[in-house]
Structures are given as C-alpha cells and as structure tokens.
Amino acid sequence: MNKKQNLIDAAIRLFADQGFEGTSTIQLSRAAGVTEPLIYYHFEGKDDLLRHVLKLIFNRYFKRLDEVDVLSGKEFQKIKRLISFHLDMVQKSPREISLISNGCPLKFSDPENICKKSLEKQREYLTEILSGCLKKGIAAGEFKDVPVEWTVELILALIVGLIRQRNLYAENIPAMRDAAVEFCRRSLLIDG
Amino acid sequence: MNKKQNLIDAAIRLFADQGFEGTSTIQLSRAAGVTEPLIYYHFEGKDDLLRHVLKLIFNRYFKRLDEVDVLSGKEFQKIKRLISFHLDMVQKSPREISLISNGCPLKFSDPENICKKSLEKQREYLTEILSGCLKKGIAAGEFKDVPVEWTVELILALIVGLIRQRNLYAENIPAMRDAAVEFCRRSLLIDG
Amino acid sequence: MNKKQNLIDAAIRLFADQGFEGTSTIQLSRAAGVTEPLIYYHFEGKDDLLRHVLKLIFNRYFKRLDEVDVLSGKEFQKIKRLISFHLDMVQKSPREISLISNGCPLKFSDPENICKKSLEKQREYLTEILSGCLKKGIAAGEFKDVPVEWTVELILALIVGLIRQRNLYAENIPAMRDAAVEFCRRSLLIDG
Amino acid sequence: MNKKQNLIDAAIRLFADQGFEGTSTIQLSRAAGVTEPLIYYHFEGKDDLLRHVLKLIFNRYFKRLDEVDVLSGKEFQKIKRLISFHLDMVQKSPREISLISNGCPLKFSDPENICKKSLEKQREYLTEILSGCLKKGIAAGEFKDVPVEWTVELILALIVGLIRQRNLYAENIPAMRDAAVEFCRRSLLIDG
DNA sequence: GATGAATGAGTGTTCATTCAT
DNA sequence: TATGAATGAACACTCATTCAT
Missing domain, CATH: 1.10.10.60 (Homeodomain-like)
Structure with a gap:
C-alpha cells in the first residue's frame, strides 16, 4: 500500500x-x-493513474470546499471566505491546484474526461453559492444592484486568474488575498 | 512558402x-x-517550430497591444481599453491565446523557455501601463486610494481568468467584457 | 484438487x-x-502445464486406442474400426484432438518436445497395426496386392486430413466416416 | 524495396x-x-505483415492452381494432376504451405481472418472441380457409382493429410504421390 | 524545395515468474 | 493451499530525426 x-x-x-x-x-x-x-x-495504465489522481484531488477539493462556512455572517463575509479558501489551497497544495487548472484542459475535448465533469461540478457549485450571496446581498441592501449572473462569472474568473498567477509567479498570497477581497468589497458593497 | x-x-x-x-x-x-x-x-526541429510559432504569436500580440490607445482619455478609459483588447483577442484568435496561456507554462522551469521570457515581458509591459494609470488616476482624484501594486496584480489576474473561462466555456464575450469593466469601475472610481 | x-x-x-x-x-x-x-x-510453469496437459491427453488417447479391437474379425474390419475410432474421438473431444494436431507442431524442431515423442509413438503404433492388417489381408487374399508401406502412410494421412477438416468445418461425422470406410474398402478389397 | x-x-x-x-x-x-x-x-504492424504475407502466398497458390490443366484428358487424369500439384507445391515451398495449413487456423474464430476466406475459396474451387470430375466420370462409365459429395470431401482430406504428414515427417514425396494416385485409382475407376 | 527510406532511443504495456505471508 | 504484491525481461510500437536523392 x-x-x-x-x-x-x-x-x-x-x-x-x-x-x-x-x-x-x-x-x-x-x-x-x-x-x-x-x-x-x-492501475490499468498511465491514463488510469491520471484519472485516479484527478479523482483524488477533486474529492479532496470538494470535501474542503464543503467545509467552508457559506451560511453564517453577512453575504460579503461568505464571498470573502470563498476567495480566501481558494488562495489558501493554492498556497498549501499548489501542485494539486496546478494539475486541476493546467493539466486537465488539454484533453478537454474528450467528453469522458473526469476533469471536465469535475470542473463543471465545481463551476455549478460555486455559481450557485455566489448567486445566492449576491441576490440576498442586493435584496438586503448590502450590495449594489449589480447584474448577478455576470458578476458571478467575474468573481470566478478572478479566483481562477489569481490561482494561475500565483502558480506562475509564486507571489505573496496573503497580500493578494486581501487586495482581492478589498477590490471586491469596493465594487460590491454599498458602503464599500 | x-x-x-x-x-x-x-x-x-x-x-x-x-x-x-x-x-x-x-x-x-x-x-x-x-x-x-x-x-x-x-525548422531545426519540433522545438524550433514551437519557438517559431510562439515568437510569431507574441509578436502579433505585442504589435496589437502597441496599437491600443493608452495615452488619450481618462485613466479608466485606458484600463477599459486594455481589458477590452484582451477579450477581443481571445474571441478572434482563441487558439493563439490558448497556446500562450495554457500550452507554455508546462515547461516553465526551463529558463530558456521563450514563453517565460515573453510572458514576463507581457507582464512588465501591462504592469507598467496599469501602474501608471492607477497612480495618475489616484493623483487626479479619479480613482480611490487603492494599493497600486496589488491592484495591478488583481487586474492582471482578472484578465487572465477571463481569458481562461472564455477558452473553456466559450461564453458571451461582450457581456463579460462589460461586466468586467463595470466591476472595475465601481471598485476603482470615486464616483463609480 | x-x-x-x-x-x-x-x-x-x-x-x-x-x-x-x-x-x-x-x-x-x-x-x-x-x-x-x-x-x-x-506446476513448474506454463511449459510444464502444457506438458502435463499433453501427457494427459495422449494417455487418454492411447488408453482408448488400446481398447479398439484390432484382433478379431477380418482385416478390413480392423482398419474400419481404427478409422471410426479417430472420427469418434474428434467428435467427442475436438479440443483435445485439436491440441494434438494443431497446437504442438509449432515448436517441433525442439527434440525434447513431448508432442513430437507422443506423435511418433502414435505413428509407430498405428503404422504397426495397419502394416499387420495389410500384410495379413494381402496374404489371405482379402486385399489387393498394394504396396504396404505407402498405403499405410496414406491411410494415416487420410485420418489426419479427416480430423483436420472436421475441426475446421464441423462436418457430418458419421457420413464422412462411412464415405471414408467405403473409399478404402473399394481401394483395398479384392471384391470391393 | x-x-x-x-x-x-x-x-x-x-x-x-x-x-x-x-x-x-x-x-x-x-x-x-x-x-x-x-x-x-x-506495414501497419505485425498483424498487417502477417496479412500481407498470407495474401501473397494465397495469391501465388491460386495463380499456380489456375495453371493446373483440369480440362483435357480423362477425368481421373485431372484428379491425378490436382493431387500431384499439391504435393509438388509442398515439396517446393513447404514453408508457404505450412503457413497456410498450420499458422492460420489458430486465429480462425476471427471472421475477418483472410486465411479463413482464402481457405474457403480454395475449398470451393477444389470442390467444384472435383465434383465435376466425379460426376462426369461416373456418367461416362469411367468411375464407379460413388457418392460424389462425400468422396470429394475425402479427396480433400487426403490432400490436406498428405501435406501435413509431409510437413512433419519430410517423407519421400514422389513415392507418396504415386501411392496416393494409385489408391484413388483403385477406389474410383471401374477397371482400377 | 521536397521526399521515400531508414534508424536509435524511447514509449506504454504485458510477459512469465517469484516471494512473503 | 492459496494469494497480494512485486519484478526483470521482453513485448509491439512510436518518437523525433537523418540522409540520399
């Protein structure tokens, strides 16, 4: 073993x-x-080893993602926790994140690709949470009246981009995390 | 030929x-x-063909980037043009951008990697322009008093993330572009 | 077990x-x-398993061959019984016969080959019986004055060929058996 | 080349x-x-090389078989020529015949197998000629009134068996050929 | 400019076999 | 008796590359 x-x-x-x-x-x-x-x-072969490894990493990712508190506190707190979570992960396990965000897409045209399925699952999960936050925040007067759908896409893109930058240039994560949170706060909060 | x-x-x-x-x-x-x-x-070999192709693509990219107007108008206009430019490029030549942003980094540890050099050149170029914009905008009272260095990183990450999302999910580019611009406007402009 | x-x-x-x-x-x-x-x-290995299996099959074959009545009746009856016996065997245990007649000869150049030894033993056994039958039959005026040695070879070839045809094309065995017997009867018997 | x-x-x-x-x-x-x-x-691979080789050998075989005179002379002469032809071939090109009659059948269950197709073609061809000879010979009073279908099978089996024996024991071919021809003559001809 | 023929080094994979348990 | 884990050697096959023409 x-x-x-x-x-x-x-x-x-x-x-x-x-x-x-x-x-x-x-x-x-x-x-x-x-x-x-x-x-x-x-394993059944090199492909199967990759499949196994990706499954493992995604399971780990989803398990930890599930543990992120997206229920308590203000809506922006939840968004902040999601951003922080991803930047923490890339700091702790940069290779796993790198595999997910760089290694997979090459074989992406294959519809059987676990990466594709998992990335879509991830997208759906994050989209749902962020949509909820934004909608509730807007309704509660916490957030400005931003277009929910596209703003969600944007926050996702920001997370993805931050992960990627960090993987290539190994930057100061805590500082980036704070900058990102503040950037979003100013853009979203009515009294940002 | x-x-x-x-x-x-x-x-x-x-x-x-x-x-x-x-x-x-x-x-x-x-x-x-x-x-x-x-x-x-x-060509001298497969490696040389890649080198040739990357040089070509980067040249094309830098040439077009040079044509972006980063002198006239308000500071935010310049930032807006830069964001728009990148999203336009990914829409027109997705494969070229994909090569730059996905294909290269794999062999990144090699210091001879042309991609690395070009990406760093791109980073420096964009960083310089964005820094200038932010500093001038802050001084002129156009922008809020944001930390320049990290905000630049953030905008870069946003651009990279948007390109990536678009490459994987082929989304509505104009809508995303507008959302991105508005997101930044609210975050940066004093009267956003 | x-x-x-x-x-x-x-x-x-x-x-x-x-x-x-x-x-x-x-x-x-x-x-x-x-x-x-x-x-x-x-077993000692894959080779040994083959050896074991072949020994088993040849033992079974020789045991049953021993039970064929080659003593009583007219000489042609004995020959008929030998032909019938082989066609019965190929019908009952086609795989065993197939192993003997197809599987072995490939590595035939190896002198240690059990198959070779067993096939030679089989050849000698059948040759001896058939020679005896033919000689006695000729002497007794039952058979025409055919060249014993070559006629034996021929009957052996006929048996081998019949087995092979049956293995490839799964033909009506009883009919073939009768045809073969009649063919030989006409060729050998004086009043065939 | x-x-x-x-x-x-x-x-x-x-x-x-x-x-x-x-x-x-x-x-x-x-x-x-x-x-x-x-x-x-x-070649496309080892399989393809085998396919190529078998095609070549079968083409050679069929070409030579076509040159056998099965039109002139008495019916038994034609049968004699067919038997002689096969024994001549096995003497001249034992390996080619060995490949056809030993090497192929192992992969026989595969319906795409060229060997299967070619062996069936060979069977049909020989069956047709021999049937014709027998029928005409019987009608002309040259042959005894033997059952055509099964006698054809039998002669085929005899040819196959002779080829096989020769391949395993490298016997005196001319003598075997003569013995085979005489054996058939006695069995078939009215005044054999 | 362009190609058919050819290759050394390396690919992913399977083989029969062994060994500790 | 029986097996899970492991291996050295060989397997069919592909790689980027070269060379004579």
Missing part, C-alpha cells in the same frame, strides 16, 4: 510539473522508487 | 488543442499536407 | 483455441477462476 | 517455423537484416 501511495504522490508531482504527456512511466516509477510494471499492477 | 505556412498553421492548431508533447511530428506534417522531413527543412 | 482441475481444463480449452504462445498465464488463471501464482504451485 | 522484401521473406520463414505469436518483431527485423521500426514503415 506504501508503494501505491508513492506512485500516486509521484504522479501528482510529475504530472503537475511536466504535464501528462511530458511524463513517462519510467520517470513515474523511478520517482516513486518502484519498478515500472507496478504501475500496471495497481 | 505555402507549405511552410501550412506547417505553422497546423502547429498553432495542434499545439493549442493537444499540447506540445501531445502532438507528434507526423500529425503535424499530415495536418499540414506535407511530409515529415519538410519540418526539418524549414 | 478442484482448482488444479480447473486449471487443466482451462489450459486444454485455451491452448487449443488460441495456441500455447497466444495464451497468457493471466488468461489461464482467470479462465480457471484462480490466481496466477497457483499455476506455479501446481 | 530490397529491405521490404527481406522482411517478407523473414516473415514467411519465421511465422511458418515458430508461429505468429511465437515470433517477435525484433526477431523478424534481425532475420531480415533491418531495424525494428522499418516493419512499421512498410
């Missing part, structure tokens, strides 16, 4: 750093300290 | 859709309607 | 249908409902 | 001697004096 875990760890690392196609099975096995055929004992 | 162009076009398409490692020289030659060795007549 | 038998049964089936080289140990184990290493518990 | 031919020759030899599954691509390439990838330049 140890060696299987080594393989998974190596896969996350190498797939994230070099891409799926750019990583060979022999590289994987060496990085995991095992022999090549063991990949085929534990 | 025709066949060389075919090769370049095929390379842009295939590298963008399948990634560099995911595209073989035989795929390239077939997609271009030529034979494999011709790649080696016109 | 049950699982060992399952392995043997699976081996007969798979080796006959796909050939020895065309059958993998994992296919064997799955078809037998056991795990791969069990093959190595009960 | 020379190296391609070497590959084909090597394939005929090795597939016939060791079977298709028993022959590796590296063996093939070494036996042909070329490098492994050349197989994939000239």
Whole structure:
C-alpha cells in the first residue's frame, strides 16, 4: 500500500510539473522508487493513474470546499471566505491546484474526461453559492444592484486568474488575498 | 512558402488543442499536407517550430497591444481599453491565446523557455501601463486610494481568468467584457 | 484438487483455441477462476502445464486406442474400426484432438518436445497395426496386392486430413466416416 | 524495396517455423537484416505483415492452381494432376504451405481472418472441380457409382493429410504421390 | 524545395515468474 | 493451499530525426 501511495504522490508531482504527456512511466516509477510494471499492477495504465489522481484531488477539493462556512455572517463575509479558501489551497497544495487548472484542459475535448465533469461540478457549485450571496446581498441592501449572473462569472474568473498567477509567479498570497477581497468589497458593497 | 505556412498553421492548431508533447511530428506534417522531413527543412526541429510559432504569436500580440490607445482619455478609459483588447483577442484568435496561456507554462522551469521570457515581458509591459494609470488616476482624484501594486496584480489576474473561462466555456464575450469593466469601475472610481 | 482441475481444463480449452504462445498465464488463471501464482504451485510453469496437459491427453488417447479391437474379425474390419475410432474421438473431444494436431507442431524442431515423442509413438503404433492388417489381408487374399508401406502412410494421412477438416468445418461425422470406410474398402478389397 | 522484401521473406520463414505469436518483431527485423521500426514503415504492424504475407502466398497458390490443366484428358487424369500439384507445391515451398495449413487456423474464430476466406475459396474451387470430375466420370462409365459429395470431401482430406504428414515427417514425396494416385485409382475407376 | 527510406532511443504495456505471508 | 504484491525481461510500437536523392 506504501508503494501505491508513492506512485500516486509521484504522479501528482510529475504530472503537475511536466504535464501528462511530458511524463513517462519510467520517470513515474523511478520517482516513486518502484519498478515500472507496478504501475500496471495497481492501475490499468498511465491514463488510469491520471484519472485516479484527478479523482483524488477533486474529492479532496470538494470535501474542503464543503467545509467552508457559506451560511453564517453577512453575504460579503461568505464571498470573502470563498476567495480566501481558494488562495489558501493554492498556497498549501499548489501542485494539486496546478494539475486541476493546467493539466486537465488539454484533453478537454474528450467528453469522458473526469476533469471536465469535475470542473463543471465545481463551476455549478460555486455559481450557485455566489448567486445566492449576491441576490440576498442586493435584496438586503448590502450590495449594489449589480447584474448577478455576470458578476458571478467575474468573481470566478478572478479566483481562477489569481490561482494561475500565483502558480506562475509564486507571489505573496496573503497580500493578494486581501487586495482581492478589498477590490471586491469596493465594487460590491454599498458602503464599500 | 505555402507549405511552410501550412506547417505553422497546423502547429498553432495542434499545439493549442493537444499540447506540445501531445502532438507528434507526423500529425503535424499530415495536418499540414506535407511530409515529415519538410519540418526539418524549414525548422531545426519540433522545438524550433514551437519557438517559431510562439515568437510569431507574441509578436502579433505585442504589435496589437502597441496599437491600443493608452495615452488619450481618462485613466479608466485606458484600463477599459486594455481589458477590452484582451477579450477581443481571445474571441478572434482563441487558439493563439490558448497556446500562450495554457500550452507554455508546462515547461516553465526551463529558463530558456521563450514563453517565460515573453510572458514576463507581457507582464512588465501591462504592469507598467496599469501602474501608471492607477497612480495618475489616484493623483487626479479619479480613482480611490487603492494599493497600486496589488491592484495591478488583481487586474492582471482578472484578465487572465477571463481569458481562461472564455477558452473553456466559450461564453458571451461582450457581456463579460462589460461586466468586467463595470466591476472595475465601481471598485476603482470615486464616483463609480 | 478442484482448482488444479480447473486449471487443466482451462489450459486444454485455451491452448487449443488460441495456441500455447497466444495464451497468457493471466488468461489461464482467470479462465480457471484462480490466481496466477497457483499455476506455479501446481506446476513448474506454463511449459510444464502444457506438458502435463499433453501427457494427459495422449494417455487418454492411447488408453482408448488400446481398447479398439484390432484382433478379431477380418482385416478390413480392423482398419474400419481404427478409422471410426479417430472420427469418434474428434467428435467427442475436438479440443483435445485439436491440441494434438494443431497446437504442438509449432515448436517441433525442439527434440525434447513431448508432442513430437507422443506423435511418433502414435505413428509407430498405428503404422504397426495397419502394416499387420495389410500384410495379413494381402496374404489371405482379402486385399489387393498394394504396396504396404505407402498405403499405410496414406491411410494415416487420410485420418489426419479427416480430423483436420472436421475441426475446421464441423462436418457430418458419421457420413464422412462411412464415405471414408467405403473409399478404402473399394481401394483395398479384392471384391470391393 | 530490397529491405521490404527481406522482411517478407523473414516473415514467411519465421511465422511458418515458430508461429505468429511465437515470433517477435525484433526477431523478424534481425532475420531480415533491418531495424525494428522499418516493419512499421512498410506495414501497419505485425498483424498487417502477417496479412500481407498470407495474401501473397494465397495469391501465388491460386495463380499456380489456375495453371493446373483440369480440362483435357480423362477425368481421373485431372484428379491425378490436382493431387500431384499439391504435393509438388509442398515439396517446393513447404514453408508457404505450412503457413497456410498450420499458422492460420489458430486465429480462425476471427471472421475477418483472410486465411479463413482464402481457405474457403480454395475449398470451393477444389470442390467444384472435383465434383465435376466425379460426376462426369461416373456418367461416362469411367468411375464407379460413388457418392460424389462425400468422396470429394475425402479427396480433400487426403490432400490436406498428405501435406501435413509431409510437413512433419519430410517423407519421400514422389513415392507418396504415386501411392496416393494409385489408391484413388483403385477406389474410383471401374477397371482400377 | 521536397521526399521515400531508414534508424536509435524511447514509449506504454504485458510477459512469465517469484516471494512473503 | 492459496494469494497480494512485486519484478526483470521482453513485448509491439512510436518518437523525433537523418540522409540520399
């Protein structure tokens, strides 16, 4: 069970750093300290290993996302927590996020792609929460009267963009997080 | 010269859709309607073809970026033009932008990577312009007193995120552009 | 003991249908409902399993061949019984015969090949009986004065050919058997 | 073109001697004096090479079979020529015949199998000729009144069996041919 | 300019087999 | 008896690249 875990760890690392196609099975096995055929004992092949790894990462992501408090406090508090959560994750597990946001899309045209399904699930989940926040916030006089649908898209784009920038340039996360929160606060809150 | 162009076009398409490692020289030659060795007549190899293609795309990008009016009008007008410009580009040439924003970063650790250099050049260029706009706008009382450095990062992240979302989900660009501009306007302008 | 038998049964089936080289140990184990290493518990390896299976089949064949009555009756009756016996066998256990007549000869150059030894034993056995029949029949005026050695070869070839045809085209065995017997009767008997 | 031919020759030899599954691509390439990838330049793969080789052999066989005189002379002369033709072929090109009669049937369950198609074509062709000969011979009072259909099957089985025996035991072909012809003559001809 | 033929190095994968339990 | 985990060697096949023409 140890060696299987080594393989998974190596896969996350190498797939994230070099891409799926750019990583060979022999590289994987060496990085995991095992022999090549063991990949085929534990998984059906290189594709299956990727699938397994992505499933794992998405499960982890969704589990943690579920734990984010999106019920209590003011509406903007909830949005702030969502933004912070994503920037925290990219700081703690940059490779996992990198795999999700860079590694997948290449094979995106394939409709069976788990990444596609998971990214859509993520999109739906976040869209629903953010829509709710915005609507309630507008109704309660907390937010300005912004167009909900497009503003949601925009916040999503902002989150995605921040993750990406951080992955490429390894910037000061807390500062960026605060700047992002303030940026949104000013744009959304009536007394921002 | 025709066949060389075919090769370049095929390379842009295939590298963008399948990634560099995911595209073989035989795929390239077939997609271009030529034979494999011709790649080696016109370029030094597959790597060189990528380099050539990226240089081409970045040149095109920088040339167009240079044509964006960042001198006349109010400061926010300039920022608005920059955002619009990028969303227009992704709509007109999604593959080129996709290559720049997805295809490259995989081999990013390599310091010789042309993509890295070009992306940094782009970053510097945009950062400079945006910094100028923000500083001048703040001084002129057009903008709120926001932290310049991080707000620049944020706008960049927003642009990157919007490009990415559009590439994955092919959304309504004009609407997103307007929403993005309004979002920033509210966040930045004193009387937003 | 049950699982060992399952392995043997699976081996007969798979080796006959796909050939020895065309059958993998994992296919064997799955078809037998056991795990791969069990093959190595009960046999020394894949080769040994083949050897075991062939020995088994040849033993069965020789045992039944021994029970064919080649003593009583006229000489042609004996020959008829031999022909009938082989066509009956191929009808009852086509896979076993198929293994003997198709699966083995491929590695025939190897002198250690059990198949080779067994086929030679079979050849000698049948040759001896048929030679005896022909000689006695000729001496007794039952048969025409045919060249014994070559006629024996011919009858053997006929048997082999009939088995093969039946294995490929699954023809009406009783009819073929009768036709074969009559064909030989006309060719051999003085008052055929 | 020379190296391609070497590959084909090597394939005929090795597939016939060791079977298709028993022959590796590296063996093939070494036996042909070329490098492994050349197989994939000239053919689509190992399967395709087998297909090519079988097509070639069957074409050669059918071409020569077409040249056998089955029109002139008495009916038995025609049958004699067919039997002789096959024994001549097995003497001249034993490996080609071996490939046809041993190598193929293993993959026989596959309906796309060229071998299956070709063997059926061969069967039909020979069946038609032999049926004609027998019918005409019986009508003309040349042959005894034998059951045509089954006697045809029998002669086919005899030919197949002779080929097989010769391939395994490398016997004196001319003697066997004469014995076979005489055997059939006695069985078929009224004044045999 | 352009290609058919060819290759060394490497790909993902399967093989028969072993070993600790 | 029986298996889960693991492996060295080999497998069919593809890679980017070269070269003579």
